[in-house]
Amino acid sequence: MKMTRRHWVQLMGAGAIAPLGVGAARALAQDHSKHAMPAEPPARPSKEGHDGRYTPVRTLNGWTLPYRMVDGVKEYHLVAEEVVHEFAPGCVAKCWGYNGTTPGPTIEAVEGDRLRIYVTNRLPEHTNIHWHGILLPSGMDGVGGVTQRNIQPGETYAYEFTLKQSGTHKYHPHADEMVQMAMGMMGMLIIHPKDGEPERIDRDYAVLLHNWALHPGTYRPDPSVMQDFDLWTFNSKVFPAIEPMVAATGDRVRVRVANLSMWNHPIHMHGVQFLVTGSDGGRWPKSLWRPEVTEIVGVGQTRDMEFVAVPGDWAFHCHMSHHTMNAMGHEIPNTMGVDQKGVEEEIRKILPGYMAMGKDGMAEHQDHTDSGHMRGPENTLPMMMGKGPFGNIEMGGMFTLIKVRDGLPADDYRDPGWFNHPPGTQPKRVSSDPNFGNPVRRGLPADASPKFETKPVDHSKMKHS
């Protein structure tokens, strides 16, 4: 199918209108009560952007970049620019991205296509684009100073190459990289195989992992941070603002996960054993596919995970537990087990807003922040968020749900709401007595020893067997 300029314009129009309808439907279906979903361009199957030979990718909370055919070449236009990005309602920042968003729009193409990608620089400093993992002429590789002059502010460069491979890839700048990536410049480049998939894919999701040093109370990411990040994102969003992955029971689903953060992320999926079927090294031969429930996606890597959808609401998240939290202090005194009775009242005499917290764990924290009586710094999300049908979800960051329902139409990506569990498929309370069942326990329960203190040990006399 050839796109004329007129078609392209029509598609752009459709893209602008579509979000309103989809967003409204989702708002009705999903009750994140306190944390309303943002009304912004949602992910949508990009039928417009594809040429009919593949199942289009759905970039959660993101979008696919339209192209037009010019003399047999697919022409795309990326604009590097500063954007206002919302991580979740209540937390916005000035970031850098492409065509108004971070991550930039996903580029989809088919093996064998010739691409011409215009890159316009509207940033205050020079940039370029490196096509991460793409086999191309050295001069098109986009490494500032090495293979090209950098694109100066206001300039547009054209990259042009023919795709010799298929798989899940990325694009990002290779100029002032530390800053530009920390500010959110990144995107995915998906190449579909020209001969189709070995197994037909019904739903194809793309998730780009990233980390942000958006310090509490600030409005711009801090590029100098290397480890203590504040926000951990799927496609630059944190839970509960991350859209769920929706599928019909029995669908073959692929989740393409790419990592442009500065940490490795063990991505864990509930409910199924997925098959790892590819990486940025391309699609793996079937013999190399392996079943996993957690797959580490290393820094700079991508992984394709495929599974057959099973009905239910299934968590999908990074297994680094701090990565499913929003900003929190890492050097705060440990409040676990600290009895503040009496002292709390004294402190409240001088600090009426003070509230002793964390003695019995931090779960109470979400109640405090949700109810609003413990306000945090401006532009800062609470550490844990989200309400489910059975209470607080107590998550943030890299967490979302895979929602699988029977009989969903193929192009229905709307949030179907909470899963209706069949009878007998949920745990139930059998007792409220802590001594119930008199189970076997070993060791000394902490509450039985008044105060424990070690005696100095002479380590020189210790025997090692």
Added chain:
Amino acid sequence: MFFSRPATMAAALVLAGCASLPRERGYAETSALVAQRIGVAPDSASWATPDQPEIPTEPLSAERAIALAYVYNPRVRETYARLGLGRAELEDARRIANPTFEFARQRAGDGEHPKITRSLSIGFTDLLLLPARKRFAQTELVRLQDEVAAELLALSVEVESAWYSAVSARQVADMREMVATAAESSAELAQRFFDAGNINRLQLELERAAAVQARIAATRAIAESLKTRSELAALVGLAAEASWTLDRQLPAPPATVVAAADLTPRALEQRLDLRAAQHAVAQREDVLGVARRWRWLGTVEVGYEQERQGHEGVSQGPTLSLALPIFNQGQGATAKARAELIQARAELDAMLLRVQNEALLGVQKLNVAREVAEQYRTALVPSREAIVARTQEHVNFMLVGVFELLLAKREEYDAYQEYLEAVRDYWVARAELRGIVGGALPEDGMDLTPTIGVEAIAPQASAPAMDHSGHGDTIDPQAGHGTSAEDPHAGHAPKAPQQSPAKAATKDTQGEHSHLEHGDER
């Protein structure tokens, strides 16, 4: 008739001129000078029973302290006594030396009648110089009045400074007490963390040491408060341990800036020591003039003598004795008067220069002190308040720990203490400037607002410890965020609206607006 008519008349004239000075002469003038300048003045009538100072029942204000000092401080009476010396001199100067009566009974030989000589003489020099001498003594008394009044004003400056020091020391002591309490809470909390096994002995000891140090500082502040109170008591003439109280809060400095140009003429006009020096110059000029005019004049005596021997009759007639200015023509006296005039003029010039420089420096000190106090009130204290509020938010979201919050609160107290000290410095500078100007300053007597009270930064916690159960049911607007953000200065003295700049500044920093709307730079 023993005395002739002229002699009788002269005696009557002299006696008539010698009625005593009025009882109030000198004292009343001095009191008036002081009263004109600061509104209160010593009343010598009240010194009749000064031994038992009345203990004031109302909190003592600065004005009241000065008024009491004028009654009870022994220095006032001591100073006034100098007026008595001046009065005595004037009394003397108004009188000529007493006339001399001489009697002689001389026998020439046996059988001879004795010769009896009686004479009455009076020094005429005295009479000639009487008007000048009287003038000198009057001028001297006026000069003394100025000098004594100036010293009384200096005492009022001392009392006022001591009052400000005592009130602020008391406020500071209250503040240190709160810091100590905060630090002790912090240490107590650290103990709980330690007991739970969550911090080590090192961290615990750090908190404990901080608490003890804060307590020592609080105790020292109490000692300082007692010391300043005692100094004030000594100046006022009260016993330090008696049950009188002080105002609890200093007034905030007025908004206006004093201009040196306004004050220098005022100082030159009002300052009493300056006037005293001017009187001294005038007096010396007069003395020099008199010395010159009468430099030929030696001792002159006129008299009347009667001599009688036997029955031969009486010989009688006037006498005159005159020192001839042959060897001493008054050169020494003139030279002395001239030297003293030069000396007095030099002293006056030096004083003029000093007064002008002091006025300039005093105004600068005052304005700098005001600026510093304003910086504390409108910027630093609100900023510290905001830091506490923001830190509380960070604690709420588990971004920082409670110890940082308590530290922020202590720093807020510290800033507040420094503010109080800055306000004290302002008022002491103002009292001193009043001394330099020799009386009232332009805005004296205007209504003043009190400083930010302790309660502003130490809101009385009304909400009981929060019951954490049942969340979501009710949201207590006071709790949580209420901290000091709601109205940090609530509970101010009635005139508090003027304090709102501090509050406004706090509100400002909370900024609800999105920073993204503010163009590019944050």
